[in-house]
Amino acid sequence: MGMIKNILGGLTIAAGLGATAVSAETVIYYGHSGPDRGTVPAALKWYNSRIGELSEGDLRLDVQWGGALFKASAAVQGISDGVADAGSIIAAYFQKEMAAYSLADFPIGGPNAWVAMRAADHLMRSEPQITEHLARQNLIYIGTFTASAVNVACAGEPIRSVEDIKGKKVRGAGVYGKVFGEMGATRVNLSVYEAYQGLDTGLIDCSQGYDYIVPSLKWDEVIDSYTVLNWGQIGGYGMFMNKQVFDSLEAGQQEVLMQAGEELADQFAKIVNSANSKAMKAMTAGETTRKIEVIELSEADKAALNAAAEPFIADWMENARSVGLDADQLMATYTAAVAEFTAEFEAEGYPWTRSN
Template identity: 45%
Template sequence: MKKSMIKYAGIAALTLAAVSSTVPASATTLISGQSTSGRGPFGAGIEWFNDEVKKRTDNAVDFDIQWGGALFKAPAARQSIADGIADLGIVIGAYTPREMVAYSISDLPVMGADPWVSMKATQEFMTTEPSIKQQLAEQNLVYLGTYTTSAIQLICKGDPVTTIEDIKGKKIRGIGVYGKTFKELGANLVSMSYYQSYQALDTGLLDCTQGYSYATKSLKHYEVTDSITLLNWGQLGALGMFMNKDTFDSLPENVQKALLDVGNDVPDYYGQRMNHENDTALKDMKEGINGKSIDVLSFDPEDLKKVKKAGEKYISDWVKNANEAGLEGERMLERVKSLVVKYEKQRDEEGYPWAKK
């Protein structure tokens, strides 16, 4: 772990402070660089990953989590992990679509709205395509596991948005394929962080923001909005735990196996968590939180078909970009679609895995 040792010298005090007395002195400490604050289900999902790896290796490894972008901001995560500034961390595919072109398929509407289905399909795709593993190795990265934002919804202040006509002229914060489609349908697209949208909604800079049910509650957007329109159109699913390959290769085989195994188990843990968080948030916001409630609305079914149709061209763009990157874009797209069908069928016939326990 040549690169890691250089890092440790600079933040030794932080590392020592973070190591619990229950961790053996011989444990390897891995630096986890995270741009999120650590609050909410996403932070809990990262903590769960770390705890599971420690448990499955009998505390042979420990994690020093640097939250809130202390080591690097989200757009720099891929390069920073590859350079060894951290041993591992979450990489958001949307920030580096060229380098993460294969992974960015998880940001497309082909994944559907079910968090568990999306993550299972993504996990199998990312771990069974040799060309993806090779491209990541060339970037000094190893893919471990995937998370998701869950289904895209539209949170609005003032007049409700339930048709395409309602979208026209609205100031909407949106990103990815979904934001581009809103703009194409007549919205005035506003670029800003999701975390800045509370104030923007409150002051009228925004009419609506692209968001997610659980986050509308946790970020308290319900305080400054009047409705949430359920699109259940797709997800931003290219949110993955990646590791510096030099560090990964230096670890004992049992630790490598634990990291990969836990990564494979993330969809079951996080899928259950997301379903629960979203259902609870919608119920609470509809009934009212501290006296403030919002309307939970549905988008017009016929207009929703048109919205989805408008977004299809961006799927074709992905195929083109994948081909230009030396990947088999058409074949990969069809494979991902088949994986989505596979896990939808498994869910419908057998139920979610946590429901069996």
């Protein structure tokens, strides 16, 4: 399925003259593996509206939800081969193809969604080696999302410190689950959508997840505690486009897609922060189905988690080198961006809360 130019409109009779008026719109077929609800769909709808606004109605996404065009594990090939013109890619499924982008899945970016997304976006746009690596796969980077900060929900005994991880049966998320395994947890392979049943039946004691997941997947019906890790997030999740399709667009259309893509980090941070804040407020105020104890790990615990993540970061660097990327350069660019946007946040707050 390629990009198509739809001709819309019809006959217009103008001031006594017989005239035919047509309006053209460029439709970009977009594949998304998830359902049409939640934070990322809200951001995709914003993006669609924004490109329509910037292009004065010329550009539009036709989003195919629920894996109609491809499943999450087939997104790179689906977009590269032109099954869709563009789509959402989760880096965790593609360690070689998305070697650079998967750096955003490590705790280096910290728990602040806006900081981590701006840093990941800067990395993806500013490094020519990433652009070239994607081009060899017939891909163009457009913009980024994040699953947001990884925390842990438990049924029964809570996790109050890193010492409490040992012996727990845990559904993990990416490297964060691997670190829990290194700290003595038994890792159980379940999807986030299977965690409710696992918690309810005792198959697992705890599940890593995100604040907004608690109400959206009804974890508040089965958990007793929620531990804020203040650690990191799954940030290798974003919008990509078939390079041949992108190159076939007019320069002005390309600029619109990229401008809206750059604006996406701010917009999505606002969306996901709002969803997370609402969920956390409900938990701390006792407005959930069951009373949930909210616990926050100490700085010492966070340092222990980061130390346990170091071997996995070393593995990432080796993986990046294996596909011809300069891992040291990528790490330097990303960590510098994290520091820059952290300083900006501490000085000025979020962009949408600033007075000017």
